[in-house]
Amino acid sequence: MIMDDLALERYFDDSIANDSSYLVEEDLCLQSSQQQPHASSSKAQSSTHLSGGAETSGKLGDDLDLSFLPDDLSNQSSITAAAADRNAALNVLEDSGICLENNLPDSGAVELQKSTVDLGPESRASPFCPMTPMTPMTPMTPVTEKSGIIPQLQNIVSTVNLGCPLDLKFIALQARNAEYNPKRFAAVIMRIREPRTTALIFSSGKMVCTGAKSEEQSRLAARKYARVVQKLGFPARFLDFKIQNMVASCDVCFPIRLEGLVLTHQQFSSYEPELFPGLIYRMVKPRIVLLIFVSGKVVLTGAKERAEIYEAFENIYPILKVFKKQ
Amino acid sequence: MSAAGLRCPGCGSSNIVDDDLYCQAQLVCVDCGSVVSEGTLADDPVGGTDVSYSRTTEMTRKPCLNLIKGLERVKEICRILRVSSEIEDLALTHFRQAYEHESFINVTLQRKELLAGCCVFVSCRQRDWPITLGTISCLLNADQTLVGGVYQNMMKILNIQAPFINVTDVIEAHVQEYKISTQHVPEELAEDSKVLSKRAVALVELAGDSWIVTGRKPLPIMMAATYLAWQSLNPNKHRLRLSLDKFCQLAKVQKRKPATTRITELKEVLCKLGRELPWVREPVTQNDVVPLVGDILEHRHTLLTRALRTHERAMEADCTQTFALNSLTEEVAPSQISESRNQTANASSVVQPCPNTRGENQEGDGDENHQSEDPEPNWGKRVLFAPPCVLHAKMRRVERPVQNVTGDEEISDSEIDSYIRSPQEVRDFAQMQKMASCSDSGKS
Numbered sequence: 001m002i003m004d005d006l007a008l009e010r011y012f013d014d015s016i017a018n019d020s021s022y023l024v025e026e027d028l029c030l031q032s033s034q035q036q037p038h039a040s041s042s043k044a045q046s047s048t049h050l051s052g053g054a055e056t057s058g059k060l061g062d063d064l065d066l067s068f069l070p071d072d073l074s075n076q077s078s079i080t081a082a083a084a085d086r087n088a089a090l091n092v093l094e095d096s097g098i099c100l101e102n103n104l105p106d107s108g109a110v111e112l113q114k115s116t117v118d119l120g121p122e123s124r125a126s127p128f129c130p131m132t133p134m135t136p137m138t139p140m141t142p143v144t145e146k147s148g149i150i151p152q153l154q155n156i157v158s159t160v161n162l163g164c165p166l167d168l169k170f171i172a173l174q175a176r177n178a179e180y181n182p183k184r185f186a187a188v189i190m191r192i193r194e195p196r197t198t199a200l201i202f203s204s205g206k207m208v209c210t211g212a213k214s215e216e217q218s219r220l221a222a223r224k225y226a227r228v229v230q231k232l233g234f235p236a237r238f239l240d241f242k243i244q245n246m247v248a249s250c251d252v253c254f255p256i257r258l259e260g261l262v263l264t265h266q267q268f269s270s271y272e273p274e275l276f277p278g279l280i281y282r283m284v285k286p287r288i289v290l291l292i293f294v295s296g297k298v299v300l301t302g303a304k305e306r307a308e309i310y311e312a313f314e315n316i317y318p319i320l321k322v323f324k325k326q
Numbered sequence: 327m328s329a330a331g332l333r334c335p336g337c338g339s340s341n342i343v344d345d346d347l348y349c350q351a352q353l354v355c356v357d358c359g360s361v362v363s364e365g366t367l368a369d370d371p372v373g374g375t376d377v378s379y380s381r382t383t384e385m386t387r388k389p390c391l392n393l394i395k396g397l398e399r400v401k402e403i404c405r406i407l408r409v410s411s412e413i414e415d416l417a418l419t420h421f422r423q424a425y426e427h428e429s430f431i432n433v434t435l436q437r438k439e440l441l442a443g444c445c446v447f448v449s450c451r452q453r454d455w456p457i458t459l460g461t462i463s464c465l466l467n468a469d470q471t472l473v474g475g476v477y478q479n480m481m482k483i484l485n486i487q488a489p490f491i492n493v494t495d496v497i498e499a500h501v502q503e504y505k506i507s508t509q510h511v512p513e514e515l516a517e518d519s520k521v522l523s524k525r526a527v528a529l530v531e532l533a534g535d536s537w538i539v540t541g542r543k544p545l546p547i548m549m550a551a552t553y554l555a556w557q558s559l560n561p562n563k564h565r566l567r568l569s570l571d572k573f574c575q576l577a578k579v580q581k582r583k584p585a586t587t588r589i590t591e592l593k594e595v596l597c598k599l600g601r602e603l604p605w606v607r608e609p610v611t612q613n614d615v616v617p618l619v620g621d622i623l624e625h626r627h628t629l630l631t632r633a634l635r636t637h638e639r640a641m642e643a644d645c646t647q648t649f650a651l652n653s654l655t656e657e658v659a660p661s662q663i664s665e666s667r668n669q670t671a672n673a674s675s676v677v678q679p680c681p682n683t684r685g686e687n688q689e690g691d692g693d694e695n696h697q698s699e700d701p702e703p704n705w706g707k708r709v710l711f712a713p714p715c716v717l718h719a720k721m722r723r724v725e726r727p728v729q730n731v732t733g734d735e736e737i738s739d740s741e742i743d744s745y746i747r748s749p750q751e752v753r754d755f756a757q758m759q760k761m762a763s764c765s766d767s768g769k770s
Contacts, residue, residue: 216733277541294541
């Protein structure tokens with residue numbers, strides 16, 4: 001592939017940016033040897049994150065097989081200072097490795113990194129390694145590091161139709177965990193301990209379940225509520241279970257200049273410190289609302305699927321990084 | 327009314343004619359001349375006219391009275407604030423547009439007045455006229471949250487964007503409010519507005535750089551900056567002794583509660599920089615930083631660089647120390663340390679001939695304690711300046727992570743039964759409810 005001028009510039013910018021930080025970090029690596037690998041193998045780290053968790057980011061897809069990655073990557077910390085330069089070059093390779101094809105998994109890049117430099121016992125023969133090292137390729141899209149941070153789901157709201165009209169007074173009388181105050185709200189509020197959730201049960205038979213920390217938990221909780229209603233003598237069914245909203249939060253661990261962000265992304269952001277301390281970012285694709293705070297904590301809401309949350313976060317992370325420095 | 331079939335009550339004759347020669351139609355008996363009955367003066371059908379006022383053409387000719395009043399209010403507010411005519415026109419346009427919308431046409435008069443204030447606010451922002459929502463709330467004599475709500479609503483309806491206004495732009499206007507010149511207060515407490523404003527601007531810029539401003543309400547910060555500026559311009563014992571409360575009374579402004587915390591935060595930042603002053607021998611504490619503020623602000627860029635370098639060296643020393651102690655956990659990622667490094671201007675460290683051992687010890691100690699106690703060290707403690715909400719992070723209850731759930735598991739009967747009352751419980755509960763409702767009805 002022929003590199004055009006702009007891509008060449010970007011390529012060098014990236015490698016230089018990564019270069020200096022890695023040189024600096026290498027010193028620290030020496031001093032703190034038991035440390036997990038940091039930025040230079042952050043991709044490996046993020047792969048571990050991803051392989052460790054049950055879900056993978058929507059971008060990588062389901063065909064990602066990370067089983068060959070070692071569980072414990074701390075061995076890599078025995079990289080010596082002499083390898084600092086090599087690491088810097090590796091990172092460049094990593095970048096270009098990722099950019100070769102959009103669906104080349106992260107692991108491929110990691111393997112590439114390991115196979116091109118002899119790191120002693122940590123190097124493995126790679127089943128991949130399709131390209132020759134040290135051949136820069138034109139990035140198809142701007143190179144962005146995976147953030148390595150996974151937003152944690154905090155709340156799921158789902159609805160289900162029990163399919164039969166319900167006598168709320170009867171339910172409030174017969175169930176231990178129910179409260180019903182028709183003057184305040186026209187539904188029974190029922191709670192269960194495991195998963196810790198709350199449900200609003202309406203006389204039409206429709207039910208809203210809130211408080212679960214995952215889709216499966218929400219479904220299990222809704223089924224338990226349906227069972228309770230069934231046990232009370234109603235012909236309850238479990239129809240049209242649907243996740244209506246998902247809320248997640250995470251911490252990018254650096255302070256964010258909200259004033260700068262609202263200036264550059266004015267069409268999407270709303271920042272009124274007199275009214276609310278956080279910046280409200282309405283992302284268009286995917287349609288998610290993010291609350292971004294100066295402490296670096298981000299709340300994502302409005303998703304119907306987990307993948308939307310991950311995608312939204314991966315979209316916002318590079319933007320936030322721009323506003324990290326003063 | 328038909329004249330047929332009526333009998334005159336006076337003479338009994340049935341010779342009654344309808345006489346509408348005069349303004350009122352009357353039924354008159356021909357024989358005796360007595361009036362049998364007369365029509366109503368107003369000949370309208372029962373219940374008013376057929377066509378209601380709102381549907382008559384009168385409506386289009388004369389606009390709604392409240393709209394006129396609202397527009398007058400907008401003009402009034404503009405005149406009080408002394409904004410340009412351009413802003414006034416823009417505000418009037420916005421008001422007319424928003425007023426017609428369904429969210430504002432049928433609301434209380436109070437809300438319409440808030441709408442007037444918000445239109446002025448938005449227009450000021452769009453034309454780069456520095457103003458805060460707090461000022462508008464004061465003018466409208468309304469709660470800021472209410473005004474905020476109306477403001478958000480209006481922005482959504484009008485679908486416009488208002489550029490963000492920096493605190494540094496507003497501070498100059500804010501300082502004008504303080505009645506602290508020689509004509510208002512005694513000599514040793516008086517201060518020229520321009521000089522005060524200049525120093526307050528410098529303080530606010532410093533606060534902005536050290537994460538005190540982002541996310542916070544601007545008015546308390548401006549108040550804190552003005553107070554510190556005033557104190558430091560002439561740090562005699564009168565000024566130093568005067569508390570924020572008294573200062574606000576003196577200057578005839580309303581004190582904002584968060585201003586005291588902002589003063590503390592600002593002083594902390596000034597202390598961090600004050601330590602880097604080469605000619606200061608004693609430790610710089612919150613109490614004696616005020617006289618140094620002038621010097622600190624004058625050389626703040628140099629002091630900032632030096633402080634960052636000192637901090638970086640402290641981090642380095644700390645790192646070797648903890649490496650030797652072997653107490654680091656996985657979370658203490660060197661990436662966080664590299665972050666503070668990225669913040670420094672240059673990585674090459676130069677030995678500073680200034681007394682900063684205290685600074686190093688302080689930060690070193692803090693970090694050490696932190697690492698040995700917390701499983702998740704606060705990244706804020708590893709950098710020189712961090713937003714206060716990070717430094718004083720609330721301890722959150724750690725939720726135990728739930729094992730993977732498939733959602734289709736078997737639900738045990740016993741678990742469901744535990745949520746259902748036994749028959750005896752039901753009887754007891756029903757009885758109690760009856761008793762409770764009886765006593766309620768008895769009382770009421």
